[in-house]
Amino acid sequence: MANRLSTATSPYLRQHADNPVDWHEWTDEAFKLARSSTKPVFLSVGYAACHWCHVMAHESFEDEAVAEALNAGFVPIKVDREERPDVDSVYMDATVAMTGQGGWPMTCLLTPEGEPFWCGTYLPRPQLLQLLRAITTAWAEQEDQVRASGTAVVEALARAQDGVTQGQPMSEDLLAGAVATLTRSFDQEHGGFGTAPKFPPTMVLEFLVRHHARTGSSSAWTMLEETAIAMARSGTYDQVGGGFARYAVDRAWVVPHFEKMLYDNAQLLRLYAHVWQAAGRQDAAPLRELAERVVRGTAEFLLGPLHTPEGGFASSLDADTEGVEGATYVWTPEQLGDVLGPQDGARAAELLVVTEQGTFEHGTSTLQLPVDPEDPTWWQAVRAQLQQARDSRPQPDLDDKVVTAWNGLAIAALAEAGWLLDEPAWVDAAVGAATLVTEAHLVDGRLRRSSRGGVVGHAEAVAEDFGDLVEGLVTLHAVTADQHWLTVAGSLLDDAVARFSDGDGVFHDTASDAEQLVLRPRGRGDNAEPSGQSALAGALLAYGAAAGSADHLRLASDALAPMGAVAAREPRFAGWALAVGEALQTGPLQVAISEGEGQSELAATALALTPPGSLVVVGRPGASPALLQDRGPVAGRAAAYVCRGTTCDLPVSTVEALRLALG
Template identity: 55%
Template structure:
């Protein structure tokens, strides 16, 4: 027997390639080996940036005695949840059903058929050793009960899928109830929703921004502004280099769990960009710009595309890179600036983190300060960054995940269009090209690539939705019809291979590997669900192409998510965001203009467009751009057409008239 992970593409699996555990990758061969040996399967699921995954690895998987118990009584399978979200979803549902909670590392004991019969998350070494003994004994002496338990769990998690469940068509009343429900859970002291641990509620904030635009409800905008300000000034935001950590362990956004994930930062880039668009708040603009810079600087990979995450740990210590003591600030900056920085960043002798260290927060509003103070702050940041670069740095999970890169493309395209940031515009196109040329293989998406080589795992529904939405964003950025066609290819696959037949979607294709159940989760959690991301692309594609069947498919799917939107809005943020666009129209804006003359009308359209509006600008009747068909210039000057369902108002030629049309 031997550890089989050395040839894996996943950085997470490679972290375990030197364990004395005889790890297998997820494969039919692993389950066949368990059946041949007549032993249960131990499935360990995690991801490369996960702090507690590292802890369990160091305590248990690197220990010869524990490894001996695992090797003797089990076939051990290591799974990267980011490569195989389908496997993760099935066993996470089982874990939550059996324990009432979930998380990573996830530890699952299953039959050789894959039926889970005991689940948990992190186990300390001594507890894990006792558990291994207990499961081995139960498998030997109580086999019938163990197998029956597994069958019962599979039946339960199959029944937990919301396929064929109740529906609620999208309406103003439903979205109003969702917005009210969110604000009832608002933390009016610290911003955001609920208590500790506190995750950035990016999708809920996107929904509230669109809800404010459509309804004018000021409380929705204020909830977003308050949460965005508290997060951006908190320790969850890297006050030196930009970028958000995964979550805060407290309710005040002070101490983060330090890993930085691509998907969080992509979605938060959209939040801060859109908040700036609606308010002109310089703080929101700064955070948006710095987050875009973080994505491109720290997550860009040499082979193209963006890496998945930065680790929570450095040199085996959580937060080592990021926490400071007052004396360390003085050492880096000198007495005067060191004391000034300690006051500005709330670094005290007592500390807010471990061992008397503090996570930097921005204790005062610096964006509205006088120019000399802002310059001092910028200088201090740069010097602290230089000092921080001498510390151990977090490892990077450099695999490129299709759906998360799709989220980033959409965010960067919006940021580039709205702010004029050329680096964001260029990156959106380059990353989308990587997805189109590397991840799209024989008309089907692959989920991951690394070092320029595409992996084997098939794309799941969220990959199709997020990448299709990204292609549509680039179509609007470039007015190149090839991106519209690429999005159509992906949406046609989603409709043909992922549909439930009742309006909803499964998360895996009908020709994908068979698991013990076929996951179909409509809820938005850390990332948009497959259903909501596909709906976003369907709504936008229908508006850009004028093909109503795609809109009909979106409306039917959104209705399956309607009960979640109305009853549990914190778990339907992206579905509600898409629903706001659908309820608004969405508007379609076509700007017919000779090359280079569209800028004034285009800027007005982007700054004032209603929720979810699609916008294209180019010469009339440009091939591959249906929205520009039969849109002539008026008097040989750039002309804007404001439409819904391809039915247009009278064209306008001045930015002021366009703004009046959009804000009436």
């Protein structure tokens, strides 16, 4: 049996390389084999940090009886959803349509042409074997009917996609209405929205921080503040090592699902930097201090276990350690005493809500921090001791592939947070990641989705890759004043508009000249990360502001409209679109500060007073950013040029005048 997955660039696929199942990657060759052998395709989709993916692998894909059934009657294909989000999107739509719910591992049975005729998620071994036997019989005796059902599924999905509500402008009334709708689902006791499981509503909070900055909305601030505090003090935030887990399984944020994803932590890093900035404007010192602690801890996490030797950022840490969920992270009172001594151990247990009964499983507890310790110096020493002890435990596996979109999110977060909190090493790390992605992931002028160990994968980039990377590059340009990053961003945007757009504001997830699946996927809402549509809308807006391009600002407005109906109806699934809409309502705001006497004071004022979603560019010796071309000092002093959209004020040279201009 060929060991086809052993050379994959996906760690998830490599995890299955030694299975007795004769796995194929998603390739033309696999489907050619299905057609020539007239066998259906067994499609299994998951990702490396997925707990139930591991369970199904151990129960079924390592089992000889399951392997025998799969190898005899099917062409088995294994897909990493993080490497092929386009494949995942198409078949997840089919899974939700057939079953009413989705998730991973995802299990689909396809015709040799790729049309799905059965879809589900996790299946225990007995149920899977029963399914395989039934489908083998049905395919042998009723192949025409099975094929017809697959065709019918694809036709129904195509009709549903064509019937998506038409565009709706992202107006001021829509933005205000979204806040009102969010208020109705806000959890006033624990923060966040809805019940359990509870995911960090990062993009919604980004919208709220921008909306409050523009309007002063008290309800937007309340939801933002209470949720940001609740998450920062919860078991979902790693109080020892920094960084956030994927979600909480309970309403009160106590017990996380322990996987830690780059895309979550990059977005949360940037959000908490904006919360820190907003808290300064609100004179909310305790919130500002808490937000800064989270920013620094999350940046440490990105620059620690997620930082790859090549300069990029790895995708995730697994939820499991040696097959046990959360084993690296949980504690008992006795374990705290062993590390810290009886007195400090008891004190830490009380502070971190580590109980005899346990807040997790088998008498263990996650670590929470409901209140700040009275002695910060003591806490820092305790945290260091706990980290050292935890480092000696077995560690979760690292998925070290470098995904273009998620590195774009990390570039934006580290560049902006590093600038705001005066941490040049974070900006340097953003430059390193941008260099890696723009050099290694661009192959013959085409952007690729991922790499591992410096070896680029075969999968082409999807819309979110272009949008998130451009967002990161424009932010990096603003922070460094290096025109190179804006030039690369513009080239990527030109490519995206040419190959992903339908010309009416709608962006598909895949390029017009990329591999054609049974459906051309198109994201209709923001989920754990910005959809391709929202990401490209934000990228167009950011680039238009940085380059002074009215055409790109118009394209950004057009690209927001397809998200308008979702934003009005279900704002929790349009968080990034709403955040971009807020930036559009402010102009977007651009502040370019020339070199000259008083520059540092003007720059500090601009960074303190401009809302998130604005663009601030500060001139550097030898740099020539687009917004400072033909703009220089005034009467020998540094000048601030303030524009909103395509309308500019007269330049100002004093802090007082800049405050008035930004008011």
